[in-house]
Amino acid sequence: MSVPAPTRPYDVLLVEDDIADAMLIQDALAARGARNLTQVADGIEALEYLRDPANQRPDLIVLDLNMPRMNGREFLAVVKEDPELRTIPVVVLTTSAAPDDVSGAYRHHANAYVTKPVNLEEFEEAVRSIDTFYLDVAMKPPRG
Numbered sequence: 001m002s003v004p005a006p007t008r009p010y011d012v013l014l015v016e017d018d019i020a021d022a023m024l025i026q027d028a029l030a031a032r033g034a035r036n037l038t039q040v041a042d043g044i045e046a047l048e049y050l051r052d053p054a055n056q057r058p059d060l061i062v063l064d065l066n067m068p069r070m071n072g073r074e075f076l077a078v079v080k081e082d083p084e085l086r087t088i089p090v091v092v093l094t095t096s097a098a099p100d101d102v103s104g105a106y107r108h109h110a111n112a113y114v115t116k117p118v119n120l121e122e123f124e125e126a127v128r129s130i131d132t133f134y135l136d137v138a139m140k141p142p143r144g
Contacts, residue, residue, distance in 0.1 A: 010135045013058040014039040015046040017067040028127035043070030065094040080109040
């Protein structure tokens with residue numbers, strides 16, 4: 001079954017402080033087609049971006065947990081409590097496989113939790129899998 005081509009580029013907000021990981025994620029998404037990726041380094045920058053009416057609402061947020069200032073755990077709690085933002089799917093993509101981090105992310109209504117593989121090929125495949133599911137397969141509410 002083929003997936004129809006998107007009618008517009010998808011908007012992804014990447015909340016990631018590691019420049020190398022951000023570049024890998026951006027490359028993996030760009031390889032799949034039209035993706036507008038905005039990268040910010042922490043939860044404070046992400047909230048500023050999301051709350052700025054001049055910015056397009058992202059179709060997906062990809063979130064690291066371990067960042068300075070406002071970490072991913074704190075950001076996730078704020079976003080999922082905000083009626084304007086809570087419907088944006090959030091996928092946690094992080095190095096931590098700690099059970100407390102996994103359960104905490106789901107308690108704060110993360111849509112998925114993916115551990116960053118160490119192997120480059122597996123890392124890229126994990127990003128492509130997130131992209132395929134959330135941006136090609138899953139139904140999204142209409143913009144407006």
